[in-house]
Amino acid sequence: MRISNLRKESSERSDDFNWAKKGLLASENFYFESIEGCNQNNVNVVTHILERARVDIDTTLDQNIEDVYNLIINLEGEDHILRKVNFANCFSANLNYVLYCDESETVLLYEFTSPTKLTHLSTFNSYSEFSHWIASIKGWKSSKxxxxxxxxxxxxxxxxxxxxAWPTNIDCFFCDLENNPIGIIEFQNAKNTGVLEHCNNDYLLCKMSYLNQWGYTNYHDDIRRWTSQEILRVQSDLRFIIITWSQNSNDFQIKELEKVSIPFFPLKNGKMDWDYQNRYKAVMNKYVNQNKPENLHNEISKNGKTYNLIKEDNRIVQTVNEPPLSYGNKTFPSLYYVRKEKVSNNREVLLQYFNNIVR
Known part of the structure; x- marks a missing residue:
């Protein structure tokens, strides 16, 4: 078969109005890239870094791998592929490239074994078949x-x-002028909460709750989200920058993440102890929504556990923090920062603050 007419499509919907990301692109000190897909499996390991393009396919003609390589390079740019390959290497992975055709629902999976060498791995005869392959490398299925x-x-x-679904994207990573990855950037659009008022820890600590169809309280939290981001930081050994912005505001926050202490929910007889988890989340919910009183802080500190992710021999392992938990020891459930800044009504200085933090 012969492929042609490569073009980019994305499930990411916010880049067009992300003034914070556009402001960083003016930097003369760094290169900025995004990654369309990043797969994490059920043992907290990044297994695949993926890019993709839609193509046309003619099954009556043949094509060699060098032609496919050149088509991808013409679409992406040689330096961009180099930086993305280097980024994938931070996770001990190669850069995968997925080509898909809507008309035939054929999916072609390739791999950059180096920035200049492309290998064909698999051909999937339907989008459904490719979806099942994604499920196989994840090892788990989202319930949301x-x-x-x-x-x-x-x-x-x-x-x-x-x-x-297609694996989640990575908003942005940045490289030095020699194309070496330095850090990952997470952009947060705080259009619903206010930029300067937005606090990641409130949502880690189950700020939101709702009644389910059986009349029980469920707690909405960002525990899985920040576990995923912490996996990226720990496995890659890259710096992790969080930028909070809104299309409706000139305010911003910029922070460098040091570590995340994640609420730990132990198993009971080999299964999740849902009663324990709900009690833990209920106390965290009250703690946040009652303005963090000392008595609820003490209850979490004395009765709760957290864990941290660390890398040992290229494996991601958990270290559990036993009570009492504390902010001072960075064991209380929370995101901890190397540095954080809040800037009111002055989007023009974002690049200056970014340079000051990462220099």
Whole structure:
């Protein structure tokens, strides 16, 4: 088969109005890139870094691997592929490249074994078959409903309908002028809470709750989200920068993450102890929504546990923090920062603050 007409499609919907990201692109000290897909498996390891493009396919013609390589390079740019390959190497992985055709629902999986060498790994005969492959490398299935958008690419809609979506993207990573990755950037759009008022720890600590259909209280938290980000930071050994912004504001926050102490929910007879987990989340919910009183802080400190992720021999392992937990020892459930800044009504200085933090 012969592929042609490579073009980019994305499930990411916020880049067009992300003034914070556009402001950083003016830097003369760093290169900035994004990654379309990053797979984490059920033992907290990044296994695949993926890029993708939609193509046309003619099954009556043949094509060699060098031609495919050149088509991808012409689309992406040689330096961009180099930086993405180097980024994948931070996770002891190669950069995978996925080419897909809506008309035939064929998916071609390639791998950059080096910035200049491309290898064909697999051909999938349907989007459903490729969705099942994603499920196999994840080893787990999300229980949350997908946030659908009518302008999602057809590829993403079909993968979701088949049961497993395209892996989550990485907002941004940045490299020095020699194309070596330095850090990862997470952009947070705080359009619903206010930029300067937004606090990641409130949501880690289960600020939101709702009654389910059986009348029981469920707690909405960002524990899985920040566990995922912590996996990126720990496994890659890269710096992790958080930038909070809004399209409706000139305010911003910029922080460098030091570590995350994650609420620990032990197993009971080999299964999740849901009663313990709900009690833990209920106390955290009250703690946040009652303005963090001392008595609830003490209850979490005395009765709760947290864990940290560390890398040992290229494995990601958990170290459990036993009570009493404390902010001073950085064991209380929280995100901890090397440095953080809040800037009011002055988006023009974001790049200056970024340079000051990462220099």
């Amino acid at each position: 409903a997908y946030r659908e958008s009518p302008d999602l690419p057809n590829f993403d809609k079909k993968l979701r309908a088949a049961g497993t």
